[in-house]
Amino acid sequence: MIKHLFKLIWKRRKSNSLMMTEIFFSFLILFAVCSLGVYNFQNYMTPAGLETNNVWVAFINFNTANDTAKVQYKELVSQQLKQYPEVESFSYTSSNAPFTFSTMSNSVAYNKKKVSSDVITVEPDFPKAMSMTIAQGRWFTKADMAGNFVPVVITKHLAKDLFGTEDAVGKIFGDGEEAAKSKKMKVVGVVDYYKHKSDFQELDNSLFRPSEKWDDTMVLKVKPGSGAEVEAKIVRELARLGKDWTIEIQQMDGMKSNRNNLVLVPVIILLIICGFLVFNVALGMFGVLFQTINRRKQEIGVRRAMGATKGAILWHFIGETAVIATFGLILGLFFAVQFPLLNVFDIEASVYLIGMLLAVIFIYVLVGICAFYPSRQASVLQPAVVLHEE
């Protein structure tokens, strides 16, 4: 019967070409949306490696170009913060603190292998403030800074990129741009995850090195329930320490939500557009199927006379629609399969393959739903009546 259906549709391919084209384009759009969805979902399901609950980010501007004064001011702020029982821990960081819109990257090199990585300068208390856990080795301490190498902690992703399967802890490597001039870095620890741009961020290369004197952004871990009052008090009291200082505190949860929205909003817009298109395609298919069945009433009568049950007629027309969908899908899959083959956007092949599978399932379900009612109408036609219709 399947061969019979394929033969019929192949012979009627010209009259079914509109529906095949609709399915082809619907599949491509669904493939794009599903792949995007799978990509973001997989990233979302990866642990973040940090906690944003009760974490604040303080943006401090000391309004001075004098580095010595800046170091003193930073120490003053640190002393003041230690006095607040609500503040559990804090750390100065470079301006690319988690979920800020600032980025800082550099290339690093090991054994002639050069890779790019985000670089974040932090203090030893940074993992405590961000509730980060070390997977291998340890976080650097102040004592490490006196050594011959810059102590660094790197993400597992960077460790794999740079050292492959070798153990990363203890490895010494250089700056990719000026390997000969700058101080070499030594890996003291590895963290599994560090998603600092959004929940939907793909795991990438990050490197933590000791804070520099000009770092004036700060992450603070506060006790649960510390609200706006505590925030206002800290801002007010810190501002009193230096008359030209400007201080702004933001809650990291809110910052993360803003960054998540940057990913989610385009996806939602795409979903709405896709939904609208698919709805139109479904309506079109519905109409075409009704027309087709009206045109083929006598054929239905003949099939019934030859021994087809109502169910056989129902499945015949659903089957025909599925075959039309299959032709559209074969064409669509030909294009879709180029994405993993050509490694487009440098995304894992599995994302595209799952995207394809979901789009194919969606198309068949859509086709099944659209075909069911017209096919059911076909199955209840009275053979004695339709065989004598002009």
Place this chain on the structure above:
Amino acid sequence: MIQLKNIEKVYRTATIETVALNKVNLDIEKGEFVSIMGPSGCGKSTLLNIIGLLDEPSKGQVEIDGKQTNGLSDAQLASFRNQTLGFIFQSFHLINDLPVLDNVELPLLYRNVSSAERRRLASEALEKVGLSNRMKHYPNQLSGGQKQRVAIARAIVGQPEIILADEPTGNLDSNMGNEIMDILLTLNQRDKATIVMVTHDENMAKRTHRLIRLFDGSQVS
């Protein structure tokens, strides 16, 4: 073989009631070739549809091959049509998008028959009607007479005991009509098929074993 008892068929709308068949009683023996004649609208096709289980009588009983058909389910009726009955229509009702061989195979699609077996049976049926050289042609490449021969091959491919022909020569000229009639007679004489044929043509009817005349839904002879 076929027994109709007090068959009535009434078509009802909100305002009109039309009696298509009125207390028709009919006995057709196995191997008989019966023709049904009558003016247009007298109920010939309705009667054939009822015998062919394509329509239900409003009253009365239909018994085919000793089996009571009233109250059979859709699946049972479909199986009965598929196994026991073969249909030939005035306007052939071939599927234009399928080659001749596939058209002939159609009844076998609704049986548990392998693809190779379907091919074999369909080829044999086409040979019987003298069209084995047109298997790969499409219906629109054939003449009217050839199309009707394909329809006959389709009707006999499943080796049914009864063939129901609804004006099989109605769309053909007299030569082609006679050719078709010859084939039907051969099927009746050689294969012992029971044939019920609706016709307007007195000459064709004379060639059958028995003529049944209908008038205004009633059997008059």
